[in-house]
Every structure is written in C-alpha cells, then in structure tokens.
Amino acid sequence: MTEPYEIVETDLLILGSGGAGLFAALHAFDANPRLAITLVVKGLLGKSGCTRMVQGGYNAVLDPRDSLEKHFLDTLRGGQFLNDQELAWTLVAEAPRRIVELENQVGCFFDRRPDGRIHQKAFAGQSFDRTVHKGDLTGQEIVGRLTEQVYARQIRLLEEHRALELLSDRSGGRIAGAVLLDIRTGRFAVAQARATLLATGGGPTMYRITAASADKSTDGMAMAYRAGAELCDMEMVQFHPTGLLAGPSLISGTVLEEGLRGAGGYLLNGRGERFMARYDPVRMERATRDIVARSSYLEIREGRGTKHGGVLIDMSHLGPEFVERHFGGMCERCRDVGFDLARQPVEVSPTAHYMMGGARITLDGRSNREGLFVAGEDAGGVHGANRLGGNGVADSCVFGARAGDAMAAAAPGAPRSAFDEAIAAAVIAETLAALGGPGGEEIYPIRDEMRHLTWDALGLVRNARDLETALAALAALRGRAARATARGGRRYNLEWMDILNVRNQLLVSEMIARSALAREESRGSHYREDFPAANDRAWLRNVCVRRAADGDMAVFTRPVALSRLRPEEAERLAGVGAPRTADLTVPEDE
Ligand SMILES: Cc1cc2nc3c(=O)[nH]c(=O)nc-3n(C[C@H](O)[C@H](O)[C@H](O)COP(=O)(O)OP(=O)(O)OC[C@H]3O[C@@H](n4cnc5c(N)ncnc54)[C@H](O)[C@@H]3O)c2cc1C
Numbered sequence: 001m002t003e004p005y006e007i008v009e010t011d012l013l014i015l016g017s018g019g020a021g022l023f024a025a026l027h028a029f030d031a032n033p034r035l036a037i038t039l040v041v042k043g044l045l046g047k048s049g050c051t052r053m054v055q056g057g058y059n060a061v062l063d064p065r066d067s068l069e070k071h072f073l074d075t076l077r078g079g080q081f082l083n084d085q086e087l088a089w090t091l092v093a094e095a096p097r098r099i100v101e102l103e104n105q106v107g108c109f110f111d112r113r114p115d116g117r118i119h120q121k122a123f124a125g126q127s128f129d130r131t132v133h134k135g136d137l138t139g140q141e142i143v144g145r146l147t148e149q150v151y152a153r154q155i156r157l158l159e160e161h162r163a164l165e166l167l168s169d170r171s172g173g174r175i176a177g178a179v180l181l182d183i184r185t186g187r188f189a190v191a192q193a194r195a196t197l198l199a200t201g202g203g204p205t206m207y208r209i210t211a212a213s214a215d216k217s218t219d220g221m222a223m224a225y226r227a228g229a230e231l232c233d234m235e236m237v238q239f240h241p242t243g244l245l246a247g248p249s250l251i252s253g254t255v256l257e258e259g260l261r262g263a264g265g266y267l268l269n270g271r272g273e274r275f276m277a278r279y280d281p282v283r284m285e286r287a288t289r290d291i292v293a294r295s296s297y298l299e300i301r302e303g304r305g306t307k308h309g310g311v312l313i314d315m316s317h318l319g320p321e322f323v324e325r326h327f328g329g330m331c332e333r334c335r336d337v338g339f340d341l342a343r344q345p346v347e348v349s350p351t352a353h354y355m356m357g358g359a360r361i362t363l364d365g366r367s368n369r370e371g372l373f374v375a376g377e378d379a380g381g382v383h384g385a386n387r388l389g390g391n392g393v394a395d396s397c398v399f400g401a402r403a404g405d406a407m408a409a410a411a412p413g414a415p416r417s418a419f420d421e422a423i424a425a426a427v428i429a430e431t432l433a434a435l436g437g438p439g440g441e442e443i444y445p446i447r448d449e450m451r452h453l454t455w456d457a458l459g460l461v462r463n464a465r466d467l468e469t470a471l472a473a474l475a476a477l478r479g480r481a482a483r484a485t486a487r488g489g490r491r492y493n494l495e496w497m498d499i500l501n502v503r504n505q506l507l508v509s510e511m512i513a514r515s516a517l518a519r520e521e522s523r524g525s526h527y528r529e530d531f532p533a534a535n536d537r538a539w540l541r542n543v544c545v546r547r548a549a550d551g552d553m554a555v556f557t558r559p560v561a562l563s564r565l566r567p568e569e570a571e572r573l574a575g576v577g578a579p580r581t582a583d584l585t586v587p588e589d590e
Pocket of ligand 1: 015016017018019020021040041042043044048049050051052053054055056057058059161162163164199200201202211212213215216217219220255353354375376377378389390391392393394396
C-alpha cells in the first residue's frame with residue numbers, strides 16, 4: 001500500500017534556519033508579504049546549525065581606513081585564488097549592509113568602542129581589524145534576533161522536519177519542491193513550491209573529530225547532487241587546530257579559540273616537546289591554522305601524540321590569573337569536562353570545521369537546476385581553498401539575503417508545478433525500508449568506520465594510494481548503509497535518522513575523495529603529500545562533480561575566472577599595503 005503524505009503548498013520553500021535560511025525568509029517576506037513562505041528545519045528554530053555557534057564574529061568593512069579592496073584581497077589570498085571572484089566581491093561589498101540591517105532592522109547590538117562606534121577586532125589573515133562581534137557569542141546574538149523577526153511574520157514553520165529529497169516536476173525540467181519527514185511523528189509530507197532554497201549548512205560531520213553542529217549531515221549537498229546540481233571545491237575542508245578532546249563527550253571536537261596560541265600558548269606532543277619547532281621554527285604556535293593543524297596531525301600520526309590521540313595545549317606558563325582573565329569562556333568550557341586550562345596542559349586535536357565546497361551558484365544563489373537556489377555553507381565558490389575566519393557568517397547573511405530577494409522576485413512568474421509523484425513515492429518507500437526492525441545491519445559500526453576512514457584518508461594529509469583505497473571502502477560502506485535498518489517505531493527514532501544521515505555523509509565523502517584525488521597539488525586546506533607544492537600553472541582550476549546520466553559521479557575541472565585580480569597582481573598589491581596571510585601572527589578565535 002502506498003504510504004500517504006500531506007501536501008504542503010507554498011510559494012517559497014526554505015530548507016534550514018541558520019543565517020542563510022533566516023535571512024532568505026525575512027528578505028523574501030519583506031519584498032512581498034503576500035508570498036506563502038515555508039521554513040523547514042531539521043532541528044529547532046534558533047537552536048540548530050552552526051550560525052548560532054559563531055564565537056568570533058563577522059567581517060565587514062566599516063572603518064574609513066579600511067576598504068572593500070583590502071577585504072577582497074585578503075579573501076582571495078586566504079582562498080589561494082580558487083575563489084569565484086564575483087562571489088567574493090559581492091561578499092565584501094554587501095557584508096557592511098547586512099551589519100547595518102542586523103543592528104537597525106533586526107535588533108542586534110554588537111560590541112562598541114568608547115566613542116560609540118562598532119568595535120572590530122583582529123582576525124587571522126586580515127590586513128585590518130574588521131571583525132564585528134558580540135563578546136564571544138556573536139552567533140547567538142545574530143540567530144536570536146533573526147529568529148524573533150521570523151516569529152513576528154507570517155512565515156510557516158516546520159521544526160524537526162527533515163528534507164529527504166528534492167523533487168522535480170513531471171517533465172524533470174525544474175525543481176518543484178521537496179519530500180519532508182516529520183521527525184516527531186514519522187509522517188511524510190511533500191512541499192510543492194515555486195522556488196526552493198537549500199540552506200542546510202553543509203558541515204563536515206562525517207569526520208571522526210568535528211566542530212560542526214550535530215544536527216547537520218551534509219543533507220543539502222547530497223540532495224543537490226542527486227537532483228543534478230553541480231558542486232565545486234568539495235576537496236576543500238577546513239580543519240581548526242585546537243578541538244577539545246574529551247573522550248566520548250559530545251563536547252569533543254569543540255573549538256578552543258586560536259587566541260590561546262596568539263597569546264603565547266605552547267603546543268606539546270606526547271613527549272612534552274614543542275613540536276612546532278620541527279615544522280615552523282620561526283612562527284611556532286602562531287603559524288597559520290592550516291600549518292598548525294597539519295603539524296599536530298603529523299605528530300599524532302608519527303606516534304608522538306598523547307595517549308588519547310591528541311597533542312596538548314599548555315597555557316600554564318602564562319600564569320593562571322592571566323589565563324582566567326583573558327580566556328574565561330575557554331577555562332569554563334574545559335572545567336565542564338574536568339580540565340583546568342589555566343594550570344594544566346589540555347588535550348586537543350585538529351577538528352573538522354567547515355566545508356568551502358558546495359553547489360555552484362550565481363550571484364543570486366541560483367544553481368544550475370531551475371527553481372533551485374542555494375546559500376550559505378551548502379554553496380561553494382565564495383571562499384576558494386580556505387575560508388577566512390569571520391567570512392563564514394557574513395557569507396550566510398549576504399547570500400541568504402540575496403537568494404531571498406531573488407526568490408521573491410521570481411516566484412510570482414514561476415509555476416507551482418505538479419511534482420513527480422512516482423519519485424516522491426519511491427523516496428518515501430526507500431526511507432521506510434530503513435525502518436525494517438532487526439535483521440538489517442546496524443548503522444553505528446558503519447558510522448564509526450566512516451568517521452575513521454574520512455579522518456585517516458580524506459583529512460589533513462592525503463595521498464593517491466589512500467584516497468583510492470578510501471573510495472573502495474566508501475563504496476562498500478554505502479552498500480552496507482543501504483541495507484541498514486533501525487529498530488523501534490517511527491516517532492522520534494534517532495537510529496532511523498542516523499541511517500539517513502550516514503547515507504548522505506557517505507555520498508558527500510565520495511565527492512571529497514574524488515575531488516581530492518583529482519587535485520594533484522597542495523593548496524589551502526588540501527594537502528597532498530605526493531604533490532606537496534601548489535601548482536598555479538596547472539591548478540588554478542575548480543574541481544567540480546555532478547551526477548552523470550549513467551548515475552556515476554562525473555569529476556571535471558573548470559578554470560577559475562580571474563575576473564578582477566590575478567595572483568601576481570595581488571602579490572604586488574599585498575607587498576605595498578596588506579600583509580601576507582602567512583605573516584599575520586596573532587590569530588584570534590573563530
Ligand atoms: C564552532 C564554530 C564556530 C564558528 N565561528 C565562526 C566565526 O566566528 N565567524 C564566522 O564567520 N564563521 C564561523 N563559523 C562558521 C559559520 O558557523 C558558518 O559559516 C555559517 O554559520 C553557516 O551558516 P548556514 O546558514 O549555511 O548554516 P547553519 O547555520 O549551520 O544552519 C543549517 C540549518 O539547516 C538545518 N538543516 C540541516 N539539514 C537539514 C535538512 N535535511 N532539512 C531541513 N533542515 C536541515 C539545520 O537544522 C540548521 O537549521 C563557525 C563554525 C563553527 C562550527
């Protein structure tokens with residue numbers, strides 16, 4: 001018997017309520033309040049995703065001594081020239097407008113200087129102190145106020161609903177909505193929309209150690225791929241150097257801010273050696289994030305790590321009073337799991353933090369599939385090979401707003417097409433089959449294997465042999481995950497949700513592996529020990545993936561359009577004004 005489902009008719013369907021989804025909803029509503037807008041959230045509004053976890057802040061040019069050109073140059077140098085320059089320019093040009101909007105219309109209040117101007121702090125890789133913040137809880141301020149604004153409008157909210165799959169219309173020509181699952185009841189719905197936005201926030205949660213919000217499982221990227229969207233730069237996964245190691249606690253992987261190293265903290269290996277002397281004897285712990293993260297990883301891999309597979313951050317030589325006074329939040333976080341950061345070394349590890357890759361978009365967030373928009377961490381191109389701290393939340397706000405405006409403008413002329421019912425029924429049947437009770441394979445051993453595999457082969461140090469082995473192992477894991485079943489009923493069945501999560505994470509892991517194998521050089525966050533140098537002549541190209549007609553994953557490259565600035569010109573400009581990214585030695589938290 002065919003499973004029944006509710007049909008939700010809407011003009012705009014927005015999937016995800018981080019900075020991108022919330023900005024899109026507000027902009028679309030304010031542009032045209034007659035539009036029916038439905039906001040679907042896998043977690044809870046205001047309490048899900050990574051935007052609310054933003055500690056450090058938001059980059060915007062506000063000071064007359066700063067300039068859009070400097071921010072642009074920093075962004076391209078950080079991204080090692082893989083960025084889509086038009087997207088990067090749009091980011092820096094519109095980031096200040098969204099800050100004004102956040103304060104004047106949304107109701108945020110950021111930290112200020114004594115003279116009343118917004119306070120902006122230093123962040124790694126930036127030639128000017130341009131990071132706007134609210135203490136070290138900037139994300140809560142932004143998401144909290146945006147959420148209040150959503151509640152104040154006629155926006156339909158479906159919390160604890162997960163999008164399972166995008167749906168085409170009957171001709172297959174345009175995206176007509178999505179199949180949804182109500183996590184609380186286990187019932188299905190199909191949202192039928194004139195325009196759909198993916199803003200589910202990517203998130204490298206397939207790695208053994210990760211800082212990203214646990215409700216994210218790369219669903220948007222997996223759905224985009226299955227719907228025929230093109231994705232780019234999937235090999236570019238950013239690792240933060242100091243994720244807290246706290247055993248099986250959920251807090252493991254959470255970021256201990258980079259200001260600890262900036263203030264003079266030491267990194268020690270399991271033998272008590274300041275191992276950065278081996279990798280960057282000049283800058284030591286103050287080297288850039290990618291170098292420190294990779295060095296820690298190599299120490300651990302070479303058997304010089306701690307007994308729990310990490311390294312140590314030691315602040316004790318700076319004096320407990322200094323550490324407590326300047327890093328109260330970090331001390332508190334460590335105390336919660338029994339560590340005394342001010343007095344003892346604390347175990348840390350690199351932690352998977354952010355995905356620079358994602359769906360290829362236009363300046364208005366349109367994907368290559370008609371009717372499908374993408375914004376925030378689900379989209380690629382803005383950050384190139386490496387994102388600057390502070391540019392992530394700015395990206396979500398800027399491109400979420402642009403997508404909301406564009407969707408509102410497009411909706412009145414767009415059809416609310418009949419969706420392909422056969423595909424909807426197949427998606428629902430496949431999802432229900434994962435609720436087969438005992439007999440199928442358990443998902444958790446598969447998830448553990450995935451986490452170790454991604455960490456070891458698709459992580460901070462890669463090579464062709466391991467990537468090829470990993471691709472075979474991923475295929476086997478995908479086969480097993482397809483046969484996995486959950487025990488228990490439909491209501492709030494987290495094992496069932498984890499099967500769906502792991503299936504998406506395995507697909508996106510394959511995109512990372514194939515892209516990483518294709519890029520035979522090292523650049524930004526992608527390090528190949530068999531090709532340890534950057535190669536501008538061959539590799540100023542984006543690696544892209546797309547589902548081919550035969551169902552295989554097609555991998556191809558596109559030259560980066562150097563539409564505004566060439567690398568050599570940037571180096572010249574940087575020489576006369578802006579410091580090189582690598583020369584900045586006092587990184588702040590992110
Ligand atoms: C610990 C930490 C600190 C950070 N600090 C900074 C910083 O200081 N500055 C900075 O610029 N960036 C920072 N970042 C990065 C920043 O958080 C991201 O760049 C940005 O917030 C992503 O926004 P988003 O709207 O794309 O996604 P998110 O804010 O992650 O929101 C994703 C939303 O999608 C929902 N969702 C997921 N799957 C589905 C599904 N299948 N169906 C429906 N809904 C779904 C989630 O529930 C959530 O509501 C930090 C990240 C982390 C992890």
